[in-house]
Amino acid sequence: MNANTPFVPARVVEQQHHYYTVAAPDGIHMAARVSGAFEYRVASRSEYPSIGDAVLVERAKSLDSQAAGSNTALIQQVLPRASVLQRLNPGGSTESQAIAANVDVALVVLALDGGRAFTAGLLLRLLTTVYAGGIRPVVVLNKCDCAEEQIIQQVTSTAHENAPEVSVHVVSAHTGAGLPGLCKEWSANQTVCLLGASGVGKSSLLNALAGRQLEREGAVRADHRGRHTTTHKKLYPLADGSSLIDLPGIRELQLWANEDAVTDSFPEIAELSMDCRFDDCSHTGEPGCAVQDALSSGMLSPERYDRYLELQREAAYVRRRVDQRAQAEEQRRWKQISRDQRSFRRRGT
Ligand SMILES: Nc1nc2c(ncn2[C@@H]2O[C@H](COP(=O)(O)OP(=O)(O)OP(=O)(O)O)[C@@H](O)[C@H]2O)c(=O)[nH]1
Ligand SMILES: [Zn+2]
Known part of the structure; x- marks a missing residue:
């Protein structure tokens, strides 16, 4: 310096x-x-x-x-990051890209308005990404003002099933319903980010939580795809000293997570696997597998198990690709070293 x-x-x-x-x-x-x-x-x-x-x-x-x-x-x-939300670099590479750093709480926002905004698969991918970043997730179901009670109950219970041990808040950015309870999820000086698909109401929530108009809200297109998003990211200070980060809508989230982060999203499977005979049980047919037993007895739903395997496969694929890249880099490095040594010896004689 x-x-x-x-x-x-x-x-x-x-x-x-x-x-x-x-x-x-x-x-x-x-x-x-x-x-x-x-x-x-x-x-x-x-x-x-x-x-x-x-x-x-x-x-x-x-x-x-x-x-x-x-x-x-x-x-x-x-400076070293306390947490980092990452995704696989778009474009088929094996590099990760930081989405946001030093986030304490991630609000995983989904909408209740009947579009394609709520799917259990998307919720699980977002949750796993948040866990992989070392961040605490909170599920937010927005737009309750335009959903029927029956839909709200149905989606809430699906959210609880797919995000056990995570708080789920039903809110409306437009009427303010549920927002006081949501604000209790973080304390002053913490950093909170809004994560979710385009059009679920992240910018509207930001404005409602900040109590003023900070961001232009886009109009949702008839096909529920939301407005055109940019790569612009901004951190807004809130009155209580906390900060809120509005991230552009995620259109396609390529998972950047290891197998442990996937397990974090499935705490009941993690719990069951402690009773598997083998420590490294893959729960796909080994003898003495407690996860398979729970499947047979109906304690674990087949949908949940399938989603678990799907995300595990994806995380393993990412790890293999990254390992291959690391190996190739290592080989390149050694080739260079031996080339340098050869030319050094030649010069020395
Ligand atoms: N009825 C209703 N509409 C809402 C609510 N929150 C947001 N909207 C509407 O949903 C549309 C999208 O809201 P935005 O806040 O722009 O969504 P976003 O998630 O920030 O979208 P991107 O910036 O594209 O990622 C707008 O037309 C909002 O007015 C809500 O609580 N109730
Ligand atoms: Zn097992």
């Missing part, structure tokens, strides 16, 4: 691709980009700053025409 250019701590409060806004502890906002040295050092995409990250920045006069402003900064370092 250069003594003439002291780095100051800041938090990423806005992000559009690799353009950031960071807030310093004195409240000053600065347009920021990563420094050349940072870019040179990073090994993977997930190491780039993400919304919510704590960073060290160097204040600068002006960066370039795109990020120009009276206050600008260069991000020199991303």
Whole structure:
């Protein structure tokens, strides 16, 4: 670190691709980009700053025409993350991408308005992603003002079945119903993020929770697909000192989770597997499998078991791909080392 250019701590409060806004502890906002040295050092995409990250920045006069402003900064370092929401990098690679960092509570938002917004499969994928990031999930069923009581009850019980041990809140961003109870799920100074498909009402919830109009709400198209979303992410401070992150709607969530995170989403299967004869039981036909026993006796539903296997397979696939990449990188590294050694020996003789 250069003594003439002291780095100051800041938090990423806005992000559009690799353009950031960071807030310093004195409240000053600065347009920021990563420094050349940072870019040179990073090994993977997930190491780039993400919304919510704590960073060290160097204040600068002006960066370039795109990020120009009276206050600008260069991000020199991303501080260790307490938690990180990640997804598989779109485009078939084996790299992960950070969606948001240092989040304490993730509000997994689904809508009750009869669109394609509620499916148990989507809920489980979102939950698993949240668990994989080391974040506490809370399920939010929005738009209760336009759903019949019977539908609300049905969806609530499906949510409880698929998210055992997770709080489920039935709310309306429009009428404010259920919001006081929802707010009790986090405390001051915590960071909360809104996660869910496009059009479920994340921005509306943000506005309702903040008590003012912060974000433009989009109109849902007739096909329930929601408005066109961008990659823009922003962190909003709430009156109680907590912060809320509104993430763009997730259209297709490629799981980035290991098998343990999947197990977190299925606590009853985790509990049962403690009685399996083999510690590494895959619950797919080994003798003495308590999960299979529970299936036969009807204690565990076949749908739940199938979803468990499906997500386990997906997590295992991601792990194998990542392992292969790590192996290939290792081989490349060793080839380079032996090449260097050969040329060193040749020069030495
Ligand atoms: N009836 C009703 N409509 C709601 C409620 N919350 C949101 N909406 C409507 O649903 C539509 C989508 O809301 P948004 O808040 O833009 O949804 P979003 O999840 O932020 O969508 P993306 O930004 O695309 O991810 C808007 O037309 C809202 O007015 C609610 O509680 N009740
Ligand atoms: Zn088993």
